[in-house]
Amino acid sequence: MVAHLLRLKITLLRNSLRRSPWQLLGLIIGGLYAVGIAGFFGVALVLLRTAELELAQTVVVLGGSAAFLGWAIVPVVASSADMTLDPARFTTAAVPMPQLLAGLALGGLIGIPGIATALVALATVGTWGRGIPAVLAAILGAVLGVMTCVVLSKVVTTATAGLASSRRFKDVSALAFMVPLMFMGPLAAFVAQGASGSAGFLADLARVLAWTPAGAAWSLGGDAAAGNYGPAVLKLLIALATLAGLAWCWKALLQRALVTPPYTAGGKKRAGRMGLFGVMPATPTGAIAARALTYWLRDPRYSGSLVVIPLLPVLLFFQASQTGDYGVLAITGPLAAFLLAWSISADVSYDNTAFALHLSSGVRGVHDRLGRALACLAFALPIVLVFSIGPFFFTGDWEWLPSLLGLSLGVLFTGLGLASVISARYTVAVPLPGDSPFKKPPGNVAQTMAVQFGGMGVLLVLVLPEVVLFVAQSVTGSMVPGWINLVLGPVLGLALFVAGVRLGGKWLDARGPELLAQLAVNR
Amino acid sequence: MTEPQPGPDPSAGPQQHPVPALAIRGLAKRFGGKIAVDGISLDVPAGSFYGIVGPNGAGKTTTLSMATGLLRPDFGTALVHGVDVWARPLEAKKLMGILTDGVRLFDRLTGEQLVSYAGLLRGMDKDVVSARVAELLAALDLSADAGTLVVDYSAGMTKKIALASALIHAPRLLVLDEPFESVDPVSAANIRDILDRYVESGGTVIVSSHVMDLVQRMCDHVAVVAAGRVLAAGTVEEVRAGASLEDRFVQLVGGRSQTEGLEWLRTF
Numbered sequence: 001m002v003a004h005l006l007r008l009k010i011t012l013l014r015n016s017l018r019r020s021p022w023q024l025l026g027l028i029i030g031g032l033y034a035v036g037i038a039g040f041f042g043v044a045l046v047l048l049r050t051a052e053l054e055l056a057q058t059v060v061v062l063g064g065s066a067a068f069l070g071w072a073i074v075p076v077v078a079s080s081a082d083m084t085l086d087p088a089r090f091t092t093a094a095v096p097m098p099q100l101l102a103g104l105a106l107g108g109l110i111g112i113p114g115i116a117t118a119l120v121a122l123a124t125v126g127t128w129g130r131g132i133p134a135v136l137a138a139i140l141g142a143v144l145g146v147m148t149c150v151v152l153s154k155v156v157t158t159a160t161a162g163l164a165s166s167r168r169f170k171d172v173s174a175l176a177f178m179v180p181l182m183f184m185g186p187l188a189a190f191v192a193q194g195a196s197g198s199a200g201f202l203a204d205l206a207r208v209l210a211w212t213p214a215g216a217a218w219s220l221g222g223d224a225a226a227g228n229y230g231p232a233v234l235k236l237l238i239a240l241a242t243l244a245g246l247a248w249c250w251k252a253l254l255q256r257a258l259v260t261p262p263y264t265a266g267g268k269k270r271a272g273r274m275g276l277f278g279v280m281p282a283t284p285t286g287a288i289a290a291r292a293l294t295y296w297l298r299d300p301r302y303s304g305s306l307v308v309i310p311l312l313p314v315l316l317f318f319q320a321s322q323t324g325d326y327g328v329l330a331i332t333g334p335l336a337a338f339l340l341a342w343s344i345s346a347d348v349s350y351d352n353t354a355f356a357l358h359l360s361s362g363v364r365g366v367h368d369r370l371g372r373a374l375a376c377l378a379f380a381l382p383i384v385l386v387f388s389i390g391p392f393f394f395t396g397d398w399e400w401l402p403s404l405l406g407l408s409l410g411v412l413f414t415g416l417g418l419a420s421v422i423s424a425r426y427t428v429a430v431p432l433p434g435d436s437p438f439k440k441p442p443g444n445v446a447q448t449m450a451v452q453f454g455g456m457g458v459l460l461v462l463v464l465p466e467v468v469l470f471v472a473q474s475v476t477g478s479m480v481p482g483w484i485n486l487v488l489g490p491v492l493g494l495a496l497f498v499a500g501v502r503l504g505g506k507w508l509d510a511r512g513p514e515l516l517a518q519l520a521v522n523r
Numbered sequence: 524m525t526e527p528q529p530g531p532d533p534s535a536g537p538q539q540h541p542v543p544a545l546a547i548r549g550l551a552k553r554f555g556g557k558i559a560v561d562g563i564s565l566d567v568p569a570g571s572f573y574g575i576v577g578p579n580g581a582g583k584t585t586t587l588s589m590a591t592g593l594l595r596p597d598f599g600t601a602l603v604h605g606v607d608v609w610a611r612p613l614e615a616k617k618l619m620g621i622l623t624d625g626v627r628l629f630d631r632l633t634g635e636q637l638v639s640y641a642g643l644l645r646g647m648d649k650d651v652v653s654a655r656v657a658e659l660l661a662a663l664d665l666s667a668d669a670g671t672l673v674v675d676y677s678a679g680m681t682k683k684i685a686l687a688s689a690l691i692h693a694p695r696l697l698v699l700d701e702p703f704e705s706v707d708p709v710s711a712a713n714i715r716d717i718l719d720r721y722v723e724s725g726g727t728v729i730v731s732s733h734v735m736d737l738v739q740r741m742c743d744h745v746a747v748v749a750a751g752r753v754l755a756a757g758t759v760e761e762v763r764a765g766a767s768l769e770d771r772f773v774q775l776v777g778g779r780s781q782t783e784g785l786e787w788l789r790t791f
Contacts, residue, residue: 513594
C-alpha cells in the first residue's frame with residue numbers, strides 16, 4: 001500500500017509534466033536551482049569535516065533548525081502545500097491509517113524540496129566522518145531530522161487545512177504574511193549585525209537549540225564525535241519523542257479531517273451594493289475600470305501588491321537610517337511608479353478564463369486596455385506623486401525635484417503603456433483566482449521569466465531619455481536638464497501610454513481567441 | 524455525414540426567417556494529434572429551440588466555442604443571422620448571448636455586479652441595466668443572494684448567474700453550453716419557462732446537453748454529434764423516427780456495451 005501511494009505520487013508528477021514542455025522546463029530550472037543550492041550546502045558540509053568540532057556543530061545544528069522552521073512555515077505562508085496526495089481524496093479508499101501515514105510521509109519527500117533536504121542532511125554524515133560512532137550517529141540524526149521536517153509540515157498543513165478552506169481566512173492570511181516577509185531583509189541584516197558583534201552568540205544559540213525539538217536530531221553526530229555519549233543519548237530521546245509526538249498529532253488531525261468535509265459558511269446579502277460600478281461612468285471602459293479597481297481591493301493577489309507599496313518608503317528609510325545616506329530615499333518615487341505600472345502586465349493572466357466574458361461580449365480591445373490602465377492609474381498617480389515629493393522633506397535638496405518628478409511620471413505612464421501591450425499578447429504563470437498570492441502554478445517559469453525580463457528591458461530602453469536627463473543634471477550640476485525632464489517625462493510617457501493602449505487593443509482584437517486558449521492551459 | 528435539414532418548421536411561429544439564426548459551415552479543429560471537431564455543418568433555423576446532444580468528448584463545447592467566436596477554427600466558419608462570426612466578430616457577438624461551460628467568472632464581484640458588468644461591457648444604458656438585473660435575479664431566484672460574492676455561490680447558483688449574464692442584452696440567439704448542469708429541478712423549470720417564452724417571441728436557443736429526456740421535451744430541433752461529426756440533425760420528430768430520443772441516440776452513437784460479464788457483481 002505504501003508502495004502504491006509512492007507510485008501514485010510519481011505518476012501524478014510525471015503526468016503533470018506531460019501537459020506541456022514548459023512544465024518540464026520549469027521543473028528542470030527549479031531542479032537545477034535546487035541542485036545548485038543543495039550542492040553548495042552539501043560540499044560546504046563535507047568540507048566542514050576538517051573544521052573545528054565546535055564550529056561544525058554550530059553550523060549543522062543551526063542549519064538543521066532552520067530547515068525545521070522552514071518546513072513548518074513555508075507551506076502555510078505559501079499555501080503551496082503539495083496537495084497532490086491530499087488525504088481528503090483517500091476518504092473513500094479505506095486505506096489503513098498506518099499505511100496512509102507512512103505513504104504520505106514518504107510521498108512528501110518526493111519533489112524538489114524533499115529531495116534537496118534529504119541530500120543536504122546526508123551530507124552531514126560527511127561532516128562527521130571522524131569515526132564510526134560519529135558516522136552512525138550522524139546517519140541516525142539525518143534520517144530523524146528529515147522525517148521530523150516532513151511530518152512537521154504535514155501536521156501544520158493538516159491543522160490549517162480546515163481554516164484554509166475558508167475563503168476569508170485565505171484572503172486575510174495571505175495579506176498578513178506579506179508584511180513580515182517584506183521586513184525579512186532588514187531583520188536578517190539586524191541579526192547578522194548582532195551575530196558579528198559577539199562571535200559566541202551563534203555558538204550559544206546552537207547549544208540551546210540542540211536541546212530543543214528543532215535541533216536535537218541534528219546535534220547527534222557532533223556529540224558522538226566529541227565523545228559526549230551521555231548528552232547524545234538524551235538528545236536522541238528528545239528527537240525520537242519529537243517525531244513520535246508529531247506523528248501522533250498528525251494521525252489525530254488526519255482522523256478528524258477525514259470525517260469532517262470542508263465546510264464553507266457565508267451569509268446571504270441582498271442587492272443594492274453596486275460599489276464602484278455606481279461611481280464609474282456606465283461605459284465599457286468605465287465598467288472595466290470599476291471591475292479592475294474592485295479586484296484591487298477584494299482579490300488578495302492584487303491587494304497583496306497594494307500592501308507592499310506603503311511599506312516601500314519604510315523599508316528604504318530603514319536602509320537609509322543604517323547607512324546615514326538619505327539620498328537613497330529619492331528612488332521611492334520611480335520605484336513605486338515601476339512596481340505599480342508593472343503590476344498590470346499580467347492582468348489578463350490574473351483574469352484566467354473569466355476573460356472569456358470580455359471576448360464573448362465583443363468588448364473592443366482599446367476599451368479593455370484603457371479600463372485596466374485607468375483603474376491602476378487612479379491610485380498609482382497620487383501614490384507616485386506623494387512618494388516622489390515626500391522624500392525631499394527629509395533630504396532637502398529640492399533642486400532634484402523637477403527631474404525626479406519627470407522621471408517618476410515618465411516611468412509610470414510608459415510602464416502602463418508597455419504593460420497594456422504585454423498583457424494583451426503574453427500570458428505568464430500567476431496564482432489562479434482564489435489561490436494565495438504566493439502560490440505559483442508549476443511550470444511555465446521559463447516563459448514567465450522571458451516575458452517579465454524582456455518587458456523590463458524594453459521599459460528601460462523606453463525611459464532612457466528621462467534617465468539620461470537625470471544623469472545629465474548630476475554631471476553638469478545645472479537645473480536645465482531637470483526642468484526639461486519635468487516636461488519631457490509626462491509628455492513622452494503619455495504618448496507611449498496612448499500608443500501602448502492602442503497597440504495592445506489592436507493585438508487584443510486580432511488575437512483574443514488565441515489569448516483565451518493560452519489562458520485555458522493554466523486553468 | 525448526414526445532410527443537415529434546415530427546412531422550414533411549421534410549428535416555429537410566424538417570425539420564421541429565411542436566414543438561419545446560426546449557420547455552421549465545415550468547422551474543424553485539431554488539438555495536437557487529436558481531431559476534436561471534424562468538419563461540422565449545421566443550420567439552426569431562426570426561432571427554433573435547438574438541442575445539441577452527444578457523448579462526452581464529442582466536440583460539442585469545441586464546436587460551440589468556434590461558432591461563438593471564442594476559439595479560432597482551423598477550417599470553416601459560422602454565420603449568425605448572416606453575419607460572419609470570424610470576419611465581423613464585434614457585430615456577430617452583439618447578436619449572441621453565450622453561456623460557456625468550464626470557464627471561470629469574475630467571481631470576486633457580487634452576483635448583481637457581475638450581471639451589470641456583462642450589460643455595461645455591451646455598452647448598455649445604466650438604467651436599463653439595473654432594471655434588467657433586478658428582474659433577471661428575481662426570475663432566477665437569486666435576489667436573496669444578489670449582494671453575495673459569486674465565489675461564495677454554489678455550483679447551481681453560479682450557473683444561473685452566468686445565464687443571467689448571457690441574457691442581459693436581449694440577444695437574438697442564445698448559445699447555452701450545459702445550462703442545466705447542477706441546477707436544482709425548480710430552477711431548471713424556471714429557466715425552461717424563460718427560454719420557452721423567449722423562443723415564442725422569436726428568439727433562437729441552442730442548448731448542448733447529454734440529458735436526452737430534457738432535450739426531447741424541450742427542443743423542437745436536435746443534432747446528434749459524436750467524435751467531431753454530425754450523425755443526425757433535423758426536427759426532434761425526424762431524428763428520433765418513432766423511437767425515444769435516448770434509444771435513437773444510443774443506436775446512432777453505438778458503444779453500448781453488452782451487459783454480460785460482471786457476474787461477480789451479483790455474487791457479493
